[in-house]
Amino acid sequence: MITTEAVLHAVREADPIDMPDVHHWATSDEARLVFDRIVGSDIGVVRTFPQRRAKWIGGAAAVTVAIGSAAAASGVLGDPAPEPIRAHIAAVDEGLPDDLRLNPDVEHATAVATTAAGVLYAADVTGGGYCYEIATEGDRPRGAVCVRPDQLTARAIEVTAPIPADVAAPLLVAGRINDSAVERIVARYSNGTSEDIALGLAGYWMIEIPDAARQVALTDGLEIVGLGSDGAELAVQPVPPLADDDPTGTAHDAEQPIFVSTISDEHDLTVVLGLEGSVNADGATTLELQYPDGTVSEISLAPDGTYQYTLPPERQSDLAAAWAQLTARDANGAVVATASFSSVANTQRGS
Numbered sequence: 001m002i003t004t005e006a007v008l009h010a011v012r013e014a015d016p017i018d019m020p021d022v023h024h025w026a027t028s029d030e031a032r033l034v035f036d037r038i039v040g041s042d043i044g045v046v047r048t049f050p051q052r053r054a055k056w057i058g059g060a061a062a063v064t065v066a067i068g069s070a071a072a073a074s075g076v077l078g079d080p081a082p083e084p085i086r087a088h089i090a091a092v093d094e095g096l097p098d099d100l101r102l103n104p105d106v107e108h109a110t111a112v113a114t115t116a117a118g119v120l121y122a123a124d125v126t127g128g129g130y131c132y133e134i135a136t137e138g139d140r141p142r143g144a145v146c147v148r149p150d151q152l153t154a155r156a157i158e159v160t161a162p163i164p165a166d167v168a169a170p171l172l173v174a175g176r177i178n179d180s181a182v183e184r185i186v187a188r189y190s191n192g193t194s195e196d197i198a199l200g201l202a203g204y205w206m207i208e209i210p211d212a213a214r215q216v217a218l219t220d221g222l223e224i225v226g227l228g229s230d231g232a233e234l235a236v237q238p239v240p241p242l243a244d245d246d247p248t249g250t251a252h253d254a255e256q257p258i259f260v261s262t263i264s265d266e267h268d269l270t271v272v273l274g275l276e277g278s279v280n281a282d283g284a285t286t287l288e289l290q291y292p293d294g295t296v297s298e299i300s301l302a303p304d305g306t307y308q309y310t311l312p313p314e315r316q317s318d319l320a321a322a323w324a325q326l327t328a329r330d331a332n333g334a335v336v337a338t339a340s341f342s343s344v345a346n347t348q349r350g351s
Contacts, residue, residue, distance in 0.1 A: 077201060081109035081121040081135075088141035089123050089131050095269035096345055097320075102146055104131040113200030115208040117170035118142075122204055128152060132204065134162055134174050142172075152178050156235035157185065157226050163244045171217055171242050174206035175224065182226035182234050189213040190220040197224075209242075218243040257281040257337035258326050262344065269344040270320035274310040275299070281337035284328040291315065292322035299326075319343040 081089075086106040093101040102125045109123035112132070122132040127149035134142040142162040156179035164171055177185065177199075187207055188194040195213075197205050209217045216222075219241055226235035245251060253259040258281065263274040279287055279301060287299040287307055299309045311318075318324070319342045328337040341347075 076111045076114045076119055079111045081106070081111065081123070082139040084139040085109065085121050085133060085135050085141055086123075089121070089133055089144045092131060092144050092146050095265070095267050096348070097270055100345055100348055102129065102131065102148065104146065110201075112202060112204035113174060113206040115170075115172065115206055117208050118172050118206065120174045120200065120204055120206045122176070122202070125149065130176065132160070132174070132176065134160065134172055134206065136165070136170075136172070147176075147178070155237060156182055157224050157237045159224055159237050159239055161239050161242055163242065171209035171214060172206060173209065173222070173224070173239055173242075174204070175237075176205070177203040177226065179226065179235065181228055183229050184227045186225045186227065187213075188223040188225050189216050190222070191216045194225075217241075253278060254280050256339070258287075258328055258339035260326055260339050260341050262341060264344050269348075270346070271316045272311055272319045272343050273316055274308065275326075275341075276306075276308045278304075278306045279328045279337065280305060281328050283330040284336050285331045286329050288327050288329070290325045290327065291318055292324060293318075319346060321346050321349075 086109050089104050089109060090106045093103065104123040104125050106123050109121050111119050112122045113120040118134050118136045120132060120134055122130055124130055125146065125148070129147050129149040129152065131144055131146040133144040136142060143160065145158070145160045147158055157175055157177055159173065159175040161171075161173045173187070185197045185199075185205060186194050187197055187209075191213065193213055195207070195210070197207050199205050209222075213222070217239075221239045221241045224237045224239060225233055226237075228234045258279050259277040260275055261277050262272050263276065265271050265273060275289070284305065285301070287301050289297045289299055289309065291297075297309075299307050301307050323340050323342045323346070326339045326341070327335055330336050
């Protein structure tokens with residue numbers, strides 16, 4: 001959960017006003033006029049405003065916060081995530097066994113960064129991990145990303161960059177700083193330009209790619225550069241091209257000697273109902289499946305090398321915590337390619 005102290009810190013960083021000046025202005029006639037202009041004169045609105053936004057300050061002080069930070073004035077940072085976003089983040093656990101569930105604290109998911117085109121929401125995971133997701137058009141989820149506690153040191157800067165919904169859609173890139181030594185981040189483009197990225201709450205950030213860099217971001221991607229207090233580069237996280245060069249999800253299948261896609265029950269990702277894919281290795285004429293216990297089953301190949309196979313019901317749970325192997329052979333029985341696979345749940349376990 002994003003704490004009130006984190007919000008206060010962000011406000012201080014955005015506009016470091018001395019507290020005597022704050023109290024003097026907050027009790028002035030000018031503060032009352034601005035307050036009434038923002039929330040209206042209805043006393044019911046005045047009462048609900050501080051309760052919803054922050055219980056730790058009174059009404060006039062709330063106006064000071066709104067004026068001191070452009071982000072806070074938008075009514076976004078620190079706000080609770082809308083229900084569609086909470087549900088989408090919670091769905092990362094759907095179908096997973098208990099030992100793989102993250103149980104993100106979606107009830108306290110909040111807005112942690114914002115641009116004119118979207119909002120980044122985040123939910124804490126017990127032990128120090130987190131899940132986050134960009135929302136556009138108010139509450140449209142664009143893909144949840146989760147970082148487990150044991151993954152926090154894997155990358156100094158976490159990044160997500162959803163493919164734009166259409167050719168005119170804004171290009172949004174967001175993430176979180178995981179390394180406390182990184183104090184500033186910069187977006188760097190292949191055309192030689194760069195821009196500082198403003199931080200949101202708790203190390204989260206989000207940018208909208210400017211028009212001048214849009215085309216290079218689509219074709220070349222960009223880099224998110226983490227800088228230390230002395231300006232030295234501490235981390236560089238590449239972001240791949242944002243153009244969708246694989247709209248059907250099959251453009252790179254033929255590059256693998258054996259491409260395999262598992263078919264699972266979305267409510268139980270420990271089971272494998274079936275397989276489909278293609279054998280692309282030269283000379284391959286047959287394909288066999290070896291289960292974890294060593295049992296081998298033949299899989300029929302179509303003339304174009306594609307295949308589909310339904311696992312027998314008694315075998316569909318064999319890969320919950322184990323791996324199987326596909327082996328392609330030529331007409332002489334020699335092995336020309338192999339590929340290992342497991343259930344979605346076990347693949348996420350990384351075992």
